[in-house]
Amino acid sequence: MADLENFRNETRAWLVANCPPDMRLPLEDDEDRYWGGRNATFNSEGQRLWFERMAARGWTVPEWPKEYGGGGLSREEGRILRGELRRLGCRSPLDSFGIWMLGPALLRYGSEAQKREYLPQIARGEIRWCQGYSEPNAGSDLASLATRAEDRGDHFLVNGQKIWTSYADKADWIFCLVRTDPTASKHLGISFILFDMRTPGVSTKPILLISGKSPFCETFFDNVRVPKGQVVGELNRGWEVAKYLLTHEREMISGVGRPLGQVAADALGTEAGVLADACLRADIARFEIDSAAFRFALERTGDLLKAQQANPAISSMLKYYGAELNKRRHELLMVAAGSDALEWESERSRGGDAARSWLRTKANSIEGGTSEVQLNVIAKRILELPGA
Ligand SMILES: Cc1cc2nc3c(=O)[nH]c(=O)nc-3n(C[C@H](O)[C@H](O)[C@H](O)COP(=O)(O)OP(=O)(O)OC[C@H]3O[C@@H](n4cnc5c(N)ncnc54)[C@H](O)[C@@H]3O)c2cc1C
Numbered sequence: 001m002a003d004l005e006n007f008r009n010e011t012r013a014w015l016v017a018n019c020p021p022d023m024r025l026p027l028e029d030d031e032d033r034y035w036g037g038r039n040a041t042f043n044s045e046g047q048r049l050w051f052e053r054m055a056a057r058g059w060t061v062p063e064w065p066k067e068y069g070g071g072g073l074s075r076e077e078g079r080i081l082r083g084e085l086r087r088l089g090c091r092s093p094l095d096s097f098g099i100w101m102l103g104p105a106l107l108r109y110g111s112e113a114q115k116r117e118y119l120p121q122i123a124r125g126e127i128r129w130c131q132g133y134s135e136p137n138a139g140s141d142l143a144s145l146a147t148r149a150e151d152r153g154d155h156f157l158v159n160g161q162k163i164w165t166s167y168a169d170k171a172d173w174i175f176c177l178v179r180t181d182p183t184a185s186k187h188l189g190i191s192f193i194l195f196d197m198r199t200p201g202v203s204t205k206p207i208l209l210i211s212g213k214s215p216f217c218e219t220f221f222d223n224v225r226v227p228k229g230q231v232v233g234e235l236n237r238g239w240e241v242a243k244y245l246l247t248h249e250r251e252m253i254s255g256v257g258r259p260l261g262q263v264a265a266d267a268l269g270t271e272a273g274v275l276a277d278a279c280l281r282a283d284i285a286r287f288e289i290d291s292a293a294f295r296f297a298l299e300r301t302g303d304l305l306k307a308q309q310a311n312p313a314i315s316s317m318l319k320y321y322g323a324e325l326n327k328r329r330h331e332l333l334m335v336a337a338g339s340d341a342l343e344w345e346s347e348r349s350r351g352g353d354a355a356r357s358w359l360r361t362k363a364n365s366i367e368g369g370t371s372e373v374q375l376n377v378i379a380k381r382i383l384e385l386p387g388a
Contacts, residue, residue: 008080015088018053020046024089029353030213033095036125038172051125054093061099061123064107068115069123075306079299097129097166098122102175105192105245109233118194130197132162132176132219133242139164140373142177143186143239147221149178149193156180156193158201158224164367168204168217171197175245181236192238192245195226210359212344246369247315260284260291260329264336280335287328294318294325313381316374323364323371330358 023046027033034040034047042048054060057071063078064070073081103122106115121127138145147160158178168174173196181189195202201224204217233241261284264275275281301318304310333354334341341354365371379385 004076004080007077008084011081011084012087015084015090018050019088019090020049022046023050023091023093025091026089027091029357030215032091034093034125035095035128035167035170037128037170038126039170040125040128050091051093055124058123060094060096060125061103064103064119064123068107069120075303094125096122096125097131097171097175098127101131101245101248102129102194104248105175105241106232108244109192109241113229114194114232127172128167128170130165130168130171130174130219132165132168132174134164135161136163140370142242143190145177145179145190147176147178148182149180149191149226151180152225155228156226158193158195158221158226160221162219162221164207164216165204165219166216166367168197168219169206173197174202174219175232177238177242180238184236187239189236190238190242191235192232192241193226194230194232195224199224199226201225210362212356213360243312247312260287260332260336264332267333267337267340280332283332283335287325287332291325291329294321297321311382313377316369316377317382319368320371320374320378326364327361330354330361334358 022044032043034042034051036051042051051060058064058066058069059071059081061069062071062073062081063075064072066072098118099122103119106118110118118127122129132147133142133145135145135147147158147162149156149158156178158176160178162168162176165174173194175192175194177190178193179189180191183189197204201222203220203222205220206214206217208214232238261275264280264284268275268277270276275284298318301310301314304314337354341358344355
């Protein structure tokens with residue numbers, strides 16, 4: 001316990017000294033995030049310093065082993081670091097599908113060579129990844145995917161189409177589900193492969209959304225050569241890797257943001273130290289209590305997963321509830337900002353982009369598996385309801 005207290009004090013002092021002031025301000029829009037990758041640029045000197053300082057300590061991935069570029073922290077130390085980052089309002093130094101999704105899958109299923117090759121690059125933000133799962137006829141029923149990879153001796157030849165591939169046009173590499181044995185039953189015969197988006201035959205076409213943004217693409221593969229060493233896990237057993245990765249994606253989507261009370265106070269101001277609108281105050285209090293309970297549930301689930309005692313379906317519960325919570329948060333943000341929230345081209349200094357962010361949350365109950373599908377999983381695998 002004394003060691004952990006020392007760790008907390010040292011961490012707090014280090015963060016205070018090393019997190020630049022602009023990296024302690026809330027994100028105003030998605031453009032404020034740092035995603036890394038070959039073509040990455042920093043928005044500010046503070047962002048560059050913050051990323052480089054955290055990456056040098058392995059704290060972009062604090063709990064990954066040191067030999068793979070991580071910070072080597074224990075679960076307890078990781079919890080303390082997260083708490084201190086939250087307390088100071090620090091931004092994430094690096095947002096990355098590599099960290100949230102591919103990394104955990106590689107740690108579990110990757111070969112030693114793959115771990116040594118890809119994990120440090122993810123930790124240092126050198127490669128930006130995208131996720132090639134969904135297809136025009138395979139979303140909730142993902143195992144119906146039809147993109148095929150034909151065995152051509154030392155490589156596969158990949159042909160097909162993915163859809164809703166987030167940031168495919170900005171990504172360097174893709175982790176992708178392909179059918180390697182069309183004769184096997186649908187969950188078998190799928191493999192999980194990695195390849196460079198610059199490989200000849202890969203092309204992307206952005207899809208424009210209601211929010212006016214275009215975060216995802218259609219992605220096409222036309223005779224794309226992928227070396228066989230880039231299969232993760234066993235050939236034709238990629239479904240297992242894919243499912244494991246989804247549990248991490250679902251936890252990631254269910255993550256919550258900065259305390260709403262503070263955001264509302266910044267937007268509306270306070271009277272005698274509290275928000276004047278009693279109804280809004282009560283709604284925010286209820287939301288904060290639910291968020292705190294959810295954070296504890298996430299931590300507890302992390303412990304159970306580490307001890308291999310968690311029901312894998314628990315990620316569906318977290319994803320479902322996290323999506324609802326995030327939607328509630330943005331509803332409250334819209335209320336808190338009043339008519340300012342309706343501005344479409346608002347000034348960044350007023351916390352702008354509220355309406356676009358609110359619209360973006362509508363996708364939370366679709367991405368990473370829809371809420372209806374999560375409820376089916378909860379009914380079947382957690383509640384064990386008859387006929388579910
Ligand atoms: C913001 C966002 C980002 C995304 N990013 C990516 C990405 O990077 N990579 C990627 O591969 N995919 C991505 N997706 C795609 C996402 O995974 C799919 O949209 C999702 O799995 C649902 O598939 P679908 O859109 O084909 O809907 P469908 O599967 O066609 O579902 C349509 C409707 O039917 C309901 N439904 C379907 N089956 C059942 C059932 N058995 N019981 C009850 N209801 C059911 C669904 O809940 C939904 O309401 C993203 C999606 C969004 C919204």
